[in-house]
Amino acid sequence: MTVLATNQGTPGNIIVDGSRVYWIDQNTAKVSSVNKLSTGGSSVLVNSPAATADTTYVADLVQDTSFLYFLRNETWGNSIFKASKISTSVSRIVDEQAEADSLGINNGILYFYSDQQWENTPQKWDGIPGQGFPNFDRRIGRVSTQGGSITTVFSSAISGIDINPVYFSTDGTYLNWSDLNLQAIARIGFLGGSVLEPVTGISSPWALTTPTTSPASGYIFWTEQALVAGAPKYLKRIKPPGTVPLALINGVSDPVVRCFVQVNSFVYCAMATSLTATGGTITRVPIDGGTPVVVVNALDANGPLGLASDGQYLFWTAGDGSIRRVALAALPPPSIPAASVATNVTSSGFTANWSSVSNATGYRLDVSTSSSFTSYVTWDVGNVTSRSNGGLSANTIYYYRVRAYNSGGTSGNSNVISAKTLALVRPLASIANAATKVFGSWFTGNWSAVSGATGYLLDVSTTSSFISYVSGYQNRNVGNVISQSVTGLSASKAYYYRVRAYNGAGTSGNSNVITVTTSSITPAQMLSPTPGSSGSNGSTFTSSTVTFSWSAGVSVTEYLLDVGNSLGASDIYGASQGLNHSHTVSNIPTDGRTIYVRLLSKINGVWQSPLDYMYKAFKVAPAPNLTPYQPSGWSNRIVTTHTYGSTTDTSSLVATSPIYIDWAVANLGVSNVTTAFRTNLYVDNLLRTYFTISYTVPANYWTGYTGYSIGLLSHGSHTIKITTDSTNQVSESNESDNAYTKTILVN
Incomplete structure (x- = not known):
């Protein structure tokens, strides 16, 4: 164990990046760091000295490449601060809008919980200045790491679901959180939507993490801290959907799991006699269950308050105000797997099989024509227990063996299995x-x-x-x-x-x-694009517009051309061509699908049997597509209402009440929008305002604003229009569906 720094006050959360360890003092709002490989003599860099604060309580610490972000309690609520990793720069991103003690971060966006009864500042939510909302509400908010207005991801008042998040964790797809009111682990899309509950029936869910790397990718880990003396405390994990939670630390009333970090195949836990007590050990437990093992004793751990790891070391903040480090014990290599008899043997291959090994994260397969493996081919086949091997010679003996591996090393070779491919025989005569x-x-x-x-x-x-x-x-x-x-x-x-x-x-x-x-009839044949042989595709189109041409045939008096998505279909194009020998078809799909073309010839007043051809459509690069959108539960793509945040149109608008606008746009393309874009709002064809979306909008996700006030409108008819990507910053698959206009009547 190495002490990196001492006399650091009351250090709490700790994180590590490529070269340094960062921690936050819970009583002074001071963010500090030291070289992570320090032997105790390196100086501590105070990145962010305390700014003026109404109280001293500080919570959570998250990071991106260049900055740290943390919550601090102030008079009207928690504020979110941004601190540079390389200087003393610190700035406030969210001003007294947050509640609870946790932040989530994903792709340049911060997520936090807000109890709206505390909102009493001018920072905007959903484009509306602060100074309180009409009704009590619990919300999850979203704000850029660059600051700016706050967008609602979820509202208890609108949904009727009473949330109370404790810890946030992101996994690239969802914002996950532990929730005391729901007694569940809940999740929601980064842009909002329905709340999912992959884990329910939890007593006091607390710390939470959702790893994104193997071997724990897709798992959810959480602690249950029953706040009743003598009640069990748990560390559990699950891999949704449809699996049963596994208790890794089960039924231990003393000590409790204060915090934890998952590293490779283990979870390391900071143990304590209570959530507020000093003292305790650091204990390790396998992610698939097993006996917990103390890896740092109580004397060296000194009441760990926060844990972090870079995969080689554990770092923690200790109860005596020091920052400490210990090398992770090397994971032992897995035991040797047992190779088993080959299956699915043919003249050109076979399937190799072997047993699974505990703690293995993958296997390497050797295949040779020599039992001594003087030469062989090796495949890293991943964490599977069989592999199909093709392209081999017929009537030949092959040998295979396997090795298991993990981060601690590679096992020895398994036993050797021989497999003889079948003899190749001359085929029978066809019919x-x-x-x-x-x-x-x-x-x-x-x-x-x-x-x-x-x-x-x-x-x-x-x-x-x-x-x-x-x-x-x-x-x-x-x-x-x-x-x-x-x-x-x-x-x-x-x-x-x-x-x-x-x-x-x-x-x-x-x-x-x-x-x-042969008959006496000679119908027309397709000449261009080049047709394929019978039953196979011809040439691939080079655009969505294609010119088809055909031969004249003999005594043909009319031609019919059909183009479709299935054999004989004309859902793309279908029409008589008269005596023309070519025609240009537009709006052919550009996704690489098979396109079916049928050519018919009329000879002696009779339509002859059709000639069918298949081609490959042109395939354009995946692109996003932004378009005005009506989310589920909304009454329109543009909602006009006298009720703030209702997302439902007021049936009879009046000239004496302000009108609020809710609007949404969706990315209905096949790739993410990663470029900032603007959405313009027009009232009676005059630009009223615009909204800039600077975060990623994934494919098949929507974003928008609720409750933008356009004030009072006069009696009569008015138009409300939104145009998304109004400055053409995003290259879209369809540039013609970016606008939507709604006409309203004000009484």
Whole structure:
């Protein structure tokens, strides 16, 4: 154990970044730091001396690359401060708007809990100045790390759900929190929405973390601190949805888990006799359960108040005002796994299998043709217990072995398993089937697939004995398909075809022979874009607009062109082409899907059998798409109301009451909006104000404002309009749906 610094007052929360450890003094609002590898002689940098404070209580400490953020209690509520990591700069981001003791941070946005009865400052919520709200409310707020107006993520008054968050934690997808009123672990999207409760029925949920890296990714860890003397205290974890909570520290009435940090396959806990007591140890427990082990004794731990880790060391704030460090005990390598017999053996591969090993985070598989593994190929297959191995030689003995690994090292090799691939045999003869799409100059030959075949050879002749062949169709290698168009033929003439299947072991005998007589009818054929062979895609389009062209055929009096999303469909385009030999189709999807094209020819007053073609649509790069949006529970994309924050239109607006505007926009594209953009608000075609969204808006999420006052409007008809991305800062998949106008009547 190493003491990094002493005489630091009452240090509480502690965090670590690449080179330094930071902590906050709960009584002076002083944020300090020291080199994390200090041996005790390095000087302490006071990053942020105390600013004027009404009280001295300070809570929580979170960080991004360059700054630290913390809560401090003041007269009307907690304020949020921003402190530089490299200077003494400190600034107030949120002015006496917060409540509780925890902050969440995600992608440049801070999240906090607010009890609205305390709001008594001019900072804006949802674009409205402060000085109190009409009714008591519990809210979760969102504010940029750069400061500015506060946006409501969740409101108890609007939802009817009475929340009381204690600790926040973000996992990249959700804002999670422990909630004393709900007695649950709750979560919500970063932009709002429905409250989910992956864990319910918790007695006094307290500390919380939601790791985002293996092996604990997706888990939720929390403590339950029953505030009744002698009641059990727990550290639990769950991986939602649908799993059962696992108690890692279970039923211990003394001591309690004051705080904890998850590192690799373990959770390290600061233990104490009570939440306010001094003394206690640091105890480690595996994330999958097991016996807790004391890793720092009570004398060295000295009443740990806050814990942090960089993966190599544990850092903590001690009860005597010191900052301490200890090296994490190396995780022992996993034991040797047991390889088991191969399954799914074919002529070209097999599936290797092995047993799972406790504490393993992955496995490495060796495959060789030598039992002594003088040469071999290794795959890091991840944390699985089988792997399919293909592309191997037939009738060959292979050998495999596995090793398990974790952060503490790699096990020895397992036992060796041998697996012999099956001998490759020549395929059986295929069965030729009747021809289809028989016209004057071509037909489509068909046959059945043969097991083990890797391709087929096609013969076409004008004699049943095949003493001669149609040019280009003697032993023609058509690949691994079961149909092929045969072209360049004469009308009203008999032809014969047969096929042979092949693979690496040889070629089968001939199939049966199919006779086909071409008709006297020659319909048009697609020329451009280049069609594919029968049953396969042709060329890939290069844009959403494509020009199709076709041959004239013989005696054709009308052409019909259909373009659709399924065989024979015309949901993209469908119309007669008269005697034209080409047509340009627009608005073809650009997501890489298969596009189906059907061409019909009318000959002698009769529509002939259709010719179908498949193509690949052009695929554009993923892009966002901002558009005005009506969230669930709202009455419109633009809500006009006399009631602040109602999100429901007032049915009869009057000229004697102020009108509030609620609006929302959604990203309905397939990628996130990461560029700041503006949404303009117009009243009667005059710009009233604009709102800047500077945080990330993920795909299929919405954002907006509620309760923006446009004041009084005169009797009569008025228009309210929003235009999002009004300065074209975001490159969107659809630039034509950014505006929405609503007409209202004021009585």
